[in-house]
Amino acid sequence: MNSTAPDLLAGAVFRADEPVLTSRSLLPGGVSPLFGQSDQWDLNGVLRRPANLHPAEWKLKFGGFTGSWHLRARELAVIALSPRHPKVMAAGIPAPRRPVDPQTAIRRLGPLRALAAWAAERGLPEDLGVWSEHQLHVRIAGLKESGLSVGTVVSHITVIRELHRCGPLLTGGGLPRDPWAGMSSRAAAGVAASGPGTLSTPVIPPEVWFPLVRAAWTYIDTFAPDILRAQERWRQLQAEATRSSLGAADRLRAWLADPGNRVPLHDELLPPRITDAGEVHWTLLSFLIGIDRAANIFNPHRGLRKVALEAVERGQCASASLLPEYVQVRRADGTMGGWSRGLAPRSLKREIEIIRVACYIFVTALSMMRDSEVQEILKGSVVEYFGAPAVVSAEVKGEEDFPRKHWWIIEPVARALALAEEITPHPERLFTGIAGEVRNAERFTAAEGIKAFVAHVNARTDVNGLEPIPSERVAPHMFRRTMSMLTDQFPGSEIALGIQLKHVASRALANRTTQGYAASAASWAKHLDAAVEAARFRGLRDLFAAHKANEPIGFGPGADQLTRTFDTIRDTVDAQGGDATVEHALLKQARISIRFGTLNNCLFDAANPAGAVCLENTVIPTGHTGPLPDRCRPDRCGNSMIGPQHVEIWDSEERSLTKLLETRRLAPGHRAALEQQRDEARAVLRKAGR
Secondary structure: OOOOOHHHHOOOOOOOOOEOOOOOOOOOOOOOOEOOOOOEEEOOOOOOOOOOOOHHHOEEEOOOOOOHHHHHHHHHHHHHHOOOOHHHHHOOOOOOOOOOOHHHHHHHHHHHHHHHHHHHHOOOOOOHHHOOHHHHHHHHHHHHHOOOOHHHHHHHHHHHHHHHHOHHHOOOOOOOOOOOOOOOHHHHOOOOOOOOOOOOOOOOOHHHHHHHHHHHHHHHHHHHHHHHHHHHHHHHHHHHOEOOOOOHHHHHHHHHHOOOOOEEEOOOOOOOOOOOOOOEOHHHHHHHOOEOHHHOOOOOOOOHHHHHHHHHHOOOEEEOOOOOOOOEEEOOOOOEEEOOOOOOHHHHHHHHHHHHHHHHHHHHHHHOOOHHHHHOOEOOOEEEEOOEEEEEEEOOOOOOOOOEEEEEOOHHHHHHHHHHHHHOOOOOEOOOOOOOOOOOOOOOOHHHHHHHHHHHHHOOHHHHOOOOOOOOOOOHHHHHHHHHHHHHHOOOOHHHHHHOOOOHHHHHOOOOOOHHHHOOOHHHHHHHOOHHHHHHHHHHHHHHHHHHOOOOOOEOHHHHHHHHHHHHHHHHHHHHOOOHHHHHHHHHHHOOOOEEOOOOEEOOOOOOOOOOHHHOOOOOOOOOOOOOHHHOOOOOOOOEEEOHHHHHHHHHHHHHHHHHHOOOOOOHHHHHHHHHHHHHHHHHHHHOOO
């Protein structure tokens, strides 16, 4: 229950009975929290909560704040949540295009609470107007020295800056100055300016990506049919079982008379917390003979238990299983066998949870959707969009009203979504009730689920035939980063080869990605050849795109050679009616050798080194392969290509040498050397038509 603190509200700009959500559209029937509610502001049922958030994460909790900090926290929160509030506008505080995400307002309370505690420890006054910038610089320096991540430090800096920005509306005033005026928050945190699109999100290493995605697809494509058949068998046994114990002894003896029937035993290889491993699975046995467990026919005081135990002593027993056999897989030791030791009611429930996680992993990995957007997927969301399969979901990031959006997907992703829809217990959503969260069937914590999936697979690799998955941290946003990098760097090659699916890259390329998401990663470059080779291929693609647009790609014999190759590729693509994926494949197959340089590009081919001027009349160092860049002669070599970007450099060089040669008192040897250099520059420029 919320309470108010009238003594603190007396000097506040906002009234105690004033709604805090005046700049947002509320849910039907939703009532905004009031500013005077001092314990917490509950946004559940008021603003739409993203599917990947627990109800407890949709509340602004003001516990831990005391004195003026308690009022200050609520004032900062209402300004963030309602930037177009008349009082905020009247105070001259700039209003953003849309209010901050409620999660942002919620997360800011943590750094603010830490700042208040830090100030109390040092005896700083509650009047922010007398705080010095030096004290706040010391505060941030201490956070950086404590080893916090850059993002965390930036969040603390942001909160401090908010105390200055929102000062006109804070009771008692805010900070008189921005401690880092003219600097970005990242610069204030001591982080060097990064290039456009640079992200801190790591990629999933290839040694984790491939076994993880393969395992997810194997569960969807290979194991799921068995699991669903076992589920249907269990439902059938429950539906057909009688609750009467009459005739139980006859039923049991008749069932045991068939040598094909075996008393089910709990799996001895279940986790250590299971205390009944190796014992008779009395519940399943009861249902197998057609009697509900509620009849309690195997009560220790009844003789039926003894009959079953005698059958076990005779060897008429086996691991509990709802199915007689399972899909055969090849195991690590080379043998063939069923992928499961047996699905009993308890392990069946766990496997269904694992299937749900497998579907989540596969969809997230190959659709490039965010975690919040995947969890917003509802039943019936797979549609056809411009002639291709797509999934409809809500775009959450940066959007107040969660607009519906289409993501193009491949057919296997559609299968994964169909499977998730078939097994979901929720009336609408596909991803709920993750493993390990029995008490909260609504919530699906992806990171926890991925960890549980990896542990589950690794604990059974001796039977399921899957390769072990390294137990490294895998977060949902890392899938989007990794897939974006893969589709940018290696379209149509390693993805399709690694998980043996068709057209993964061509469909994934239809999604928009930023340069930062598509940036290459050293771990993958090493896996797929080398980072340098990836950069070369990207440059080659850019040259091919310029050639297709009838723009000049360069000058000289190397450019002529490359143009002929590009013409052949373009003609082949046109003849086959191919797309960008075909172009990229042909560029790969052409194995064009090119080295991009500052003064020229070199098309040296190790298979045909003839004509490489750099190798003429010289001793090649032992073990060296390729050209010798320090002996490059762009004016003479048949492998040289002068790109448009190089022409200005050579032109500037020629003009500088000409001006230098106008000097009267040059030594004859020096003049001769300069004239030779100018002649070389002019020879290069003549190739470029200058």
